[in-house]
Amino acid sequence: MADDNNNQNKxxxxxxxxxxxxxxxxxxVTKPKSEPQRSSIDASRVSAHTLxxxxxxxxxxxxxxxxxxxxxxxxxxxxxxAIILIIILIIIIIAFVIVIGRTNRxxxxxxxxxxxxxxxxxxxxxVITESGKEELRKINPGDKLAIxxxxxxxxxxxxxxxxxxxxxxxxxxxxxxxxILDYEDRYDILIPTMTDNWYKYNFEDESELANGVTEDDHxxxxxxxxxxxxxxxxxxxxxxxxxxITCDDGGKYGQIQVVVESIEADTNNLVNGIxxxxxxxxxxxxxxxxxxxxx
Amino acid sequence: xxxxxxLKRRIQTQNIIIIALAIIIVVLVVxxxxxAWYIRTKSDSxxxxxxxPVNIYITEFEELKDGTGNVVTGEDGxxxxxxxxxxxxxxxxxxxxxxGDKIKMRLGMQIGSQEVEASPAYVxxxxxxxxxxxxxxxxxxxxxxAKDNLIEYKDKPDEDNWELVNFNQYSQISNPELEDDYWxxxxxxxxxxxxxxxxxxxxxxxFIDGYIELNKLEITNEHANCLFHIxxxxxxxxxxxxxxxxxxxGYGPWWNFALGDIEDVGA
Numbered sequence: 368m369a370d371d372n373n374n375q376n377k378x379x380x381x382x383x384x385x386x387x388x389x390x391x392x393x394x395x396v397t398k399p400k401s402e403p404q405r406s407s408i409d410a411s412r413v414s415a416h417t418l419x420x421x422x423x424x425x426x427x428x429x430x431x432x433x434x435x436x437x438x439x440x441x442x443x444x445x446x447x448x449a450i451i452l453i454i455i456l457i458i459i460i461i462a463f464v465i466v467i468g469r470t471n472r473x474x475x476x477x478x479x480x481x482x483x484x485x486x487x488x489x490x491x492x493x494v495i496t497e498s499g500k501e502e503l504r505k506i507n508p509g510d511k512l513a514i515x516x517x518x519x520x521x522x523x524x525x526x527x528x529x530x531x532x533x534x535x536x537x538x539x540x541x542x543x544x545x546x547i548l549d550y551e552d553r554y555d556i557l558i559p560t561m562t563d564n565w566y567k568y569n570f571e572d573e574s575e576l577a578n579g580v581t582e583d584d585h586x587x588x589x590x591x592x593x594x595x596x597x598x599x600x601x602x603x604x605x606x607x608x609x610x611x612i613t614c615d616d617g618g619k620y621g622q623i624q625v626v627v628e629s630i631e632a633d634t635n636n637l638v639n640g641i642x643x644x645x646x647x648x649x650x651x652x653x654x655x656x657x658x659x660x661x662x
Numbered sequence: 663x664x665x666x667x668x669l670k671r672r673i674q675t676q677n678i679i680i681i682a683l684a685i686i687i688v689v690l691v692v693x694x695x696x697x698a699w700y701i702r703t704k705s706d707s708x709x710x711x712x713x714x715p716v717n718i719y720i721t722e723f724e725e726l727k728d729g730t731g732n733v734v735t736g737e738d739g740x741x742x743x744x745x746x747x748x749x750x751x752x753x754x755x756x757x758x759x760x761x762g763d764k765i766k767m768r769l770g771m772q773i774g775s776q777e778v779e780a781s782p783a784y785v786x787x788x789x790x791x792x793x794x795x796x797x798x799x800x801x802x803x804x805x806x807x808a809k810d811n812l813i814e815y816k817d818k819p820d821e822d823n824w825e826l827v828n829f830n831q832y833s834q835i836s837n838p839e840l841e842d843d844y845w846x847x848x849x850x851x852x853x854x855x856x857x858x859x860x861x862x863x864x865x866x867x868x869f870i871d872g873y874i875e876l877n878k879l880e881i882t883n884e885h886a887n888c889l890f891h892i893x894x895x896x897x898x899x900x901x902x903x904x905x906x907x908x909x910x911x912g913y914g915p916w917w918n919f920a921l922g923d924i925e926d927v928g929a
Contacts, residue, residue, distance in 0.1 A: 431666075438669045445676040452683035459690045480702040489708045505713035507781070509903030509924070516706070538702075546710075607712075609903060609915075617715025617781070626705040641701070 479535040481527070481595070482629040484518040484542075503620075509609035518542065518627050519598040526596055537592040537632035537661070539653075541642065542601050543585050548621040554585045555611040557623065559602030564590050572648040584644035590658040592632035601625065632660055714774075714863075716783040718898040721745035721770040723868060745770050745866045751894050759890065761881045764816060764873040771896045774863035783898035784858045784907055786845040786916065787824070787869050789813050790895055791876075793888040801889050810844050812880045817872020824869070825849045825856060825908060832912040832920035845897075845916075847908055858908045860901045869896075 491512045494504040506512075520538050521527040546553045565587040573579030593599055605623070630636050634654045637645065653660055726734040726742040733741045751769060759765070771787065774780030791808040794801050824846040834840045848867060850859040861867065876890075897916075905913040905924045912921030 435666060435669065438666075438673060442669065442673050442676060445673065445680060449676060449679050449683065452680060452687065456683060456687055456690070459687060463690065480700050482702045482704050484704045484706060486706045486708050492708055492710055503709060503711040505781075506710050507713045507900055507902035509900075514708070518704075548712075612712065614715035614717070616712055618779075619712050621710045621712065622707050623710060624705060624707040626703065629702045631700060 479533070480538060480629055480631055481520055481522045481535050482518060482538060482540070482627060483521055483524040484516060484601070484625065484627045485524050486514060486516045486623070486625055488512075488514050506607050508607060508612040511604055511606045513603070514605045514623075515603045516542075516601040516625050517598050518593070518601055518629075520593045520595050520629070526598075535595045537594050538629040539632050539637070539660075540589040540593055540599070540627060540629045541586045541645070542625055542627040544587070544602070545585065545624050546621050547624055548616060549619050553611070553621075554583075556608050556616075558606040558608050559587075560604035560606070561587070561602045562600065564599070565601075566590055566646065566649040566652075568646045569648065573646055576647045576651070579647045580644060582644070586628075586642075586645070588645060588649045590649070590652070592660045593629075601627070634660060713900070713902070714779045714781045716898040716900050717774050717778050717780040718783070718785065718896050719747045719772045719775065720749075720751065720894055720896055721772050721866065722748050722751060723768050723770045723866075723871075743770075743866075743868065745772055747772065747775075752892060759876065761876055761878045764875045765892070766873055767870050768868075769870050769894055770866055770868045772864065772866045773861045773898065776864070780863045780898070782860045782862050782901040784901060784904065784916075785848040785861050785867070785896065785898050786827075786907070787819075787848075787894075787896050788845045789870075789874065790893040792891045792893060793885060794891075796887055796889055805891065808885075809880065810842055812877055812885075814875050814877040815870070815872075816875055817870065819846050819870050820868070823848060823850075823859075823867065827908070827911070829907075829916055829918075833918050835920075849908060856908055858906045861898065869894075 491514055492504055492506075493501050495501055517524075518540055519526065520535070544554075544557050544559055546556045548556070566589075567587050568580070568583040568585075570583075573581070587601070589599065628642075630641055637650045637653055652658060723743040723745045726744050728734055736742050752765070752767070771785065773783060773785070788810075790810075791812050792805040793808060794803065794805050796802070826844055827847050828842045828844050830840045830843040834842075846869065848859045848861060849856055851857070874892075876885075899915060903924055904915065905927045907914060907916045910927045911917065913919070913927050914923060
């Protein structure tokens with residue numbers, strides 16, 4: 368590049384040194400007719416700068432390329448996950464259809480669980496005033512009322528009629544008795560009088576067992592099974608515990624609530640944990656045949 | 663760039679599909695598991711109302727006087743007493759007391775109030791003294807219960823209305839180390855028999871109108887330079903389902919069921 372400049376300078380100086388002699392025209396065809404104006408920037412530095420840009424561009428391209436590769440990989444993985452989920456979904460749907468199909472086939476025979484219950488003698492909870500108006504009787508701590516409740520293995524509390532050839536299964540029964548006082552469930556106030564056919568959580572019994580339950584679920588469990596149409600007594604009397612009712616409870620309205628649950632009388636149901644909070648002592652006794660579960 | 667955008671859009675679509683599938687699977691699992699058991703449930707309920715609590719308030723009383731300062735009497739010729747509900751008896755009484763000094767008391771009680779109705783109840787009352795040492799002018803904060811006989815009633819409660827009973831007398835048979843636990847029980851006479859009186863809402867009763875003193879024989883150096891607290895304790899217990907504490911002594915909560923409860927009465 369430096370030699371070119373020197374030559375050019377020499378060529379430019381020649382006409383001035385011999386003005387009389389017309390210079391011989393030499394046309395250099397290797398060069399353009401009109402030479403572009405050259406900048407004063409150091410070309411070596413420009414070249415280095417461009418190189419760095421090119422390198423950065425290459426690096427950026429590589430990065431973009433790797434991102435695309437990562438996204439592609441993720442996309443493939445997600446496609447696989449989606450396929451797996453679809454397979455699981457199909458399996459569940461198939462299983463569900465099979466279960467429902469079996470249920471439909473066997474419901475008439477084994478899954479026609481029936482139960483009905485009522486609290487009797489509710490009239491004991493009210494009094495007729497001198498003006499002839501019926502109002503709630505005020506319950507004192509320690510009061511005992513002959514309020515009873517029964518459960519029947521039937522849809523109708525008085526017994527199913529026109530049963531035909533239908534033969535619903537025996538059932539296992541449990542019930543829970545509570546007093547709802549000021550929107551609070553109280554299990555300590557109502558003390559039922561009942562037969563020995565009912566089992567309730569007992570801390571000592573459960574602590575002796577390796578898999579004993581640790582908490583009282585407040586259910587009473589019937590020791591045996593109830594055949595179709597048979598009626599059994601839940602309790603024959605209710606005592607309002609004088610120890611549990613405090614002055615803070617006095618004057619409050621409440622609601623006695625009895626909830627009965629029944630399942631098919633199959634001890635496998637108990638072993639399989641259909642009632643997971645049930646005392647293990649009761650389950651063991653039921654399974655071992657201590658109680659009559661066949662009737 | 664277009665290819666990259668397509669890729670991102672595809673990933674977003676895949677995300678939506680995966681989330682939707684996961685939700686469907688969870689729902690199906692829950693539904694199928696809950697449908698696994700066949701449990702039939704029935705319930706029934708009945709409404710109740712609990713009786714009012716027993717409320718009792720301590721009172722101090724004074725004779726009703728007319729505008730000229732004369733005591734107003736009732737039809738029976740007895741002065742009419744006005745009871746004032748108190749939360750702190752002898753509230754202005756803060757005097758150094760020596761053995762033998764007398765303290766004037768006019769204490770009573772009221773069952774329930776206009777605002778809070780009380781159920782019928784039996785009533786018992788006692789005065790209890792506690793004391794705490796004063797060390798360097800400061801009370802110790804540790805109250806010690808004095809024996810019942812530290813208080814001497816110079817003017818006893820009306821014996822026609824109050825019966826003094828040691829409620830530990832039956833428990834002491836099995837546990838002789840138990841201290842005496844004397845209370846005055848509100849009483850009346852029924853067919854010649856002393857029975858506990860049933861107090862009803864807004865009834866007021868006088869307990870003591872006279873003097874008590876610290877028993878000179880019981881007070882010792884242990885009690886010197888102590889701050890004494892005179893505690894007026896009134897207790898009411900529901901009449902229903904509780905045996906008469908005077909007729910069936912030893913039975914029921916006030917007697918710590920030493921002989922049994924109401925179902926054991928007369929057994």
